[in-house]
Amino acid sequence: MPPKRAAAPSTPSKTKKAKPAQTSIASFFSPPGKPKAASLTADRAKREPSVVDLADSDDDVVQVTAVDLVQQVDSDEVLARKLAAEWAGDEVPANGKRKAVDEVAATEQKKPIAALFVRRETKLSLETKPKVEAKPNAEAGPSRPASISSARAEPVEPIDFDTDSLLFRPDEVDVSKWPGGRLPYSILVGAYVQVSRTRSRLLIVRVLTNFLHLLIARCPQDLLAALYLLSNHLRPAYVPFELGVGFMVLSKAIKEVSGLQPRDLKRLWEKHGDPGDVAFEAKSNLRTLVAPAPLSVRDVYDRVTGLAKLKGQQSGKLKGDVVRRLIVQARGEEVRFLVRTLIGNLRIGAVRLTLLTAFARAAALHEMSRDDFEGILPLPEKGKKSPDPVRERIEARCAAAVRLVRKVYVRHPNYDDLVKGIQPGLEGLEQRVPVSVGVPLSPMLGSITRSIDEVYARLGSLPFAAEAKLDGQRLQMHIRADGPQGDDDGGRWVEGEGGRVWVRLFSRHLEDMTEKYPDVCALALALLSRPLPSDRADFPSWSSSPTPTVRELLNTGNVTSLILDAEIVAVDKDTGQHRTFQELTNRAKKDVRLEDIKVVVEVYSFDLMLLNDVPLLSAPFSHRRHLLRTLIQPFADKSNPMLARFAHIANVDSLDMKSPADLRTFFDEVVEQKAEGLMVKLLESGEQATAEIIDIDAEDDEEEGEAEGEAIEVGRKKPLPATYEPDQRSMGWLKVKKGRWCVVSTVANLRLP
Numbered sequence: 001m002p003p004k005r006a007a008a009p010s011t012p013s014k015t016k017k018a019k020p021a022q023t024s025i026a027s028f029f030s031p032p033g034k035p036k037a038a039s040l041t042a043d044r045a046k047r048e049p050s051v052v053d054l055a056d057s058d059d060d061v062v063q064v065t066a067v068d069l070v071q072q073v074d075s076d077e078v079l080a081r082k083l084a085a086e087w088a089g090d091e092v093p094a095n096g097k098r099k100a101v102d103e104v105a106a107t108e109q110k111k112p113i114a115a116l117f118v119r120r121e122t123k124l125s126l127e128t129k130p131k132v133e134a135k136p137n138a139e140a141g142p143s144r145p146a147s148i149s150s151a152r153a154e155p156v157e158p159i160d161f162d163t164d165s166l167l168f169r170p171d172e173v174d175v176s177k178w179p180g181g182r183l184p185y186s187i188l189v190g191a192y193v194q195v196s197r198t199r200s201r202l203l204i205v206r207v208l209t210n211f212l213h214l215l216i217a218r219c220p221q222d223l224l225a226a227l228y229l230l231s232n233h234l235r236p237a238y239v240p241f242e243l244g245v246g247f248m249v250l251s252k253a254i255k256e257v258s259g260l261q262p263r264d265l266k267r268l269w270e271k272h273g274d275p276g277d278v279a280f281e282a283k284s285n286l287r288t289l290v291a292p293a294p295l296s297v298r299d300v301y302d303r304v305t306g307l308a309k310l311k312g313q314q315s316g317k318l319k320g321d322v323v324r325r326l327i328v329q330a331r332g333e334e335v336r337f338l339v340r341t342l343i344g345n346l347r348i349g350a351v352r353l354t355l356l357t358a359f360a361r362a363a364a365l366h367e368m369s370r371d372d373f374e375g376i377l378p379l380p381e382k383g384k385k386s387p388d389p390v391r392e393r394i395e396a397r398c399a400a401a402v403r404l405v406r407k408v409y410v411r412h413p414n415y416d417d418l419v420k421g422i423q424p425g426l427e428g429l430e431q432r433v434p435v436s437v438g439v440p441l442s443p444m445l446g447s448i449t450r451s452i453d454e455v456y457a458r459l460g461s462l463p464f465a466a467e468a469k470l471d472g473q474r475l476q477m478h479i480r481a482d483g484p485q486g487d488d489d490g491g492r493w494v495e496g497e498g499g500r501v502w503v504r505l506f507s508r509h510l511e512d513m514t515e516k517y518p519d520v521c522a523l524a525l526a527l528l529s530r531p532l533p534s535d536r537a538d539f540p541s542w543s544s545s546p547t548p549t550v551r552e553l554l555n556t557g558n559v560t561s562l563i564l565d566a567e568i569v570a571v572d573k574d575t576g577q578h579r580t581f582q583e584l585t586n587r588a589k590k591d592v593r594l595e596d597i598k599v600v601v602e603v604y605s606f607d608l609m610l611l612n613d614v615p616l617l618s619a620p621f622s623h624r625r626h627l628l629r630t631l632i633q634p635f636a637d638k639s640n641p642m643l644a645r646f647a648h649i650a651n652v653d654s655l656d657m658k659s660p661a662d663l664r665t666f667f668d669e670v671v672e673q674k675a676e677g678l679m680v681k682l683l684e685s686g687e688q689a690t691a692e693i694i695d696i697d698a699e700d701d702e703e704e705g706e707a708e709g710e711a712i713e714v715g716r717k718k719p720l721p722a723t724y725e726p727d728q729r730s731m732g733w734l735k736v737k738k739g740r741w742c743v744v745s746t747v748a749n750l751r752l753p
Contacts, residue, residue: 155294155331158190161210162203164379165361166394168210170217183215183222185295185334188229192337196348204350208358209365216366224419225301231355232346234305236414238440238510239490243307245319245342250275253324254339258282274347276340279327283335292329295338300326304341353406360405361398363422368394401426408433410442410727411617413510417486435615437561438484438491440476440506442727444565446679446735452663455680455734459654462686462720463542465625466663467606467651467679468670469735471581472569474508475603479524480561485613490514494521498529516589519597519644520568526635527646528559536630542655543622544684550623553611559631565607567649573600573641578674594642602645605632606679609724620722621732622683653683667736677737682722688731 156177161168178184191211195204208230215223228234235241255265260282268278303322310318323342330338340346376390404426409418412433421432435441449455455464478484483502484491491504492514503524505513514521536554539546546554570579579599587599608628609616616624629648636645652666667678721732 155186156184158186158193159214160194161191161207161214162194163206163210165206165209165213165365166373166376166391167378168213168365170214170366173214173218175218178219179294179296181219183219183226183297185297185300185338186331187211188226188297189334189337191230192346192348193333195350199349201354204354205358205361208350208355209361212359212362213365216362220423222297224415225297227355227359227415227419229297229301229341230346230350231352231415232344234301234341236416236439238413238506238512240512241308243304243319243342243344244310244315245307245323247275249316249320249323250279250339250342253320253327254279254282257324257327258286274340275343276336276338276347279339280333280336283327283330288328294331295326295329295334300338300341307342356406356409357402360401360426363405363426364398364401365394367425368397404429411435411615412439413442414439414486435563435610435617436485437478437480437563437610437613438486438502438504440478440510441563441609442510443474443476443508444725444727444733445729446733447729447731449680449734449736452660452667452736455663455736456660458688458731458734459680459682459720460688463622463683464654465621465651465681465683466654466666467649467681468673468675469677469679469737470567470569470578470604470649471674471676472567472604473581473584475513475520475564475566475568476506477520477524477562477564477566477603477605478504478506479528479564481528482560492521494525496522496525496529498525501525501528516587516592517568517601517644518592518594519601519642520603522594523603523635523644523646526637527632528562530633530635532556532558532631533633537626539626540622543626544620546619546623549614550616550619550627553614553627554630556612556631560612561610562608562612562632563610564605564628564632565609566603566605568601568603570599571602571645576602576645580674597642600642600644602647604647604649606649607724608632617724617726620684621681621724622722624724625683667738671738677735680734680736682720682732685722685732686720687717688720 159173175181188211191207194207198204212223212226215226234243251265251269254260255262258265260268265278265282268281272278272281303326307319307322310322326338327335337346372394373390376394377386377388379385405418405422408421408430412418412435414433417433417439421429424432449458478491480502481499483493484504490512491502493500493502501524503514503521505517505520507513539551539554568584570581570584571577572579583599584601587597605628606625607621608624611627611631616627632646634645634647637643650670652662654663657663663678670678718731721730723732725732
């Protein structure tokens, strides 16, 4: 009989690892003998010792499925109170056991169970009022509740800012419910909601004016944070600042908070596309065990800007934790706009000029007393407005404030300095927030013309200079021997045989390019360290008389600071011929070293906005150009052809030309040298003579549908500035580009006086 074959050892069948079931609130109220409660306790024992509160309760935020709190037994209440006490623990010792849990539990035992399980508000509505008033707790920080109670968890009611700005009274707004007197995030989100629901610029300005007026009067400490959050920028535009929160971080945070499956989340992305809408929909049906503390504007701003400081291998996880905690605390519409803030796209239609207008109007209204509004009439809802001299007088003061604030901002685009400068009042703001080395100016731009004939038609006999418009990158060069003017930490110091200078470079869009062009930074030291020419020609006889300050600058002994407007162009290192703009873009943008440079550049300067800390924006172009070409001479280091070079841009003046044919000849020459065309600039301010055809109608014959009238030509004059106007497309700068040649028949019919 053959021996029996030994039985093969049984191999366990391969089964997929079961995903942990999503924790529901029912598991917290199961009897102690059931496995669910035991597994929950075991899971808590395995956790890494850490302090978990409502602000960072990533694992403890659960979804409500179907539970009736009224039918729970006493043991459930005890378990819930211990859980709440555990969340409120402040310290975790080395052995992993939380301190003072029993003491906190004893305190929480005295509170009713309804206070521990507040139903979460899912949507923020301007019409909905909270049923329970929140009593502020000044001792608790903005991001960490001191205890778990309904008083800390109730949001602050939004404010309707859509009211007449001249009748809005900030002192009548109740701010007693604002925790610690700080601006709740729900108030800012309420303004977001009102602005995003309309396309009317007047309504947007009205809402933002009232909102900012309230902050200036009642909560000035949060004004700066609110301005940055409204502007869609968390720092000045010229400061390199990246949150580093991408799609993966947001998607993971939304998934973990909402508990949605990947397929459900993908469906929301396909339906909405906007991350803010996706996060709002994903969290709309979420219920939390205990409502977290409401967010404040300062808390949101600090935590969001803190994301940019997280670096290293674990930065992605840390950023995800911060984003997750913010989404957990956000309520209703706050979720939508919080996520949009993280991606830098608020979608509220409030552009920079609109925000500046509202801020200026708010500052002007805040300076006025109650007596200034005495006798003002309310705006009629419909129909013709009645004459109101009080309103007209106030609107005139607001318009003057808008012009002032806009002027200051385009010369110094920094909300930190603007808010600080406006605190004493609008008077003297331009002196308190001046043009500064280290803070870029919004560049002046040229108006497009279609032909050289149109240039003469617009400028007439006024003196002008035609410069080559090179195919390069716009550069704003800030240099100062004593360092920047302000607290900004950008730029770099350049040291050499000639000493040391501080330099910072900006693009047309105010982006910091200092790290991209170390060769241009090295050039800055040579520009300031070289001796100035001894023989200096006076200002042109045909130009206007310079101010004493400008004349002193011409006779200065040394140059200590300057702001240049120039163009960076790629050139051949041997011949110096211009290369294309595409070759310039081949240079690296960050961490560029001098020894790694392969594309040589030349800096062609064409304007001077500041010299020795003296702004020159109000000086005519003839004076600015004379100072530039007299004191800042061309430079090239022949011993090292790879270093950047400095030159003045090629030009021809109208006073040296006999006819328009000379300008056409110069145009052909610069185009042949790979230039884009010409920039025509007024040397001295003047007026533009224009002609307009209007009809003087006689009596109309309504029956026959005819009208007898006379057409006449009326001459008008418009001012043409030769000053430097930041952020303006000035008629004093005309752009003539190749490929736009055309003959305008109407020019021949335009008669100038």
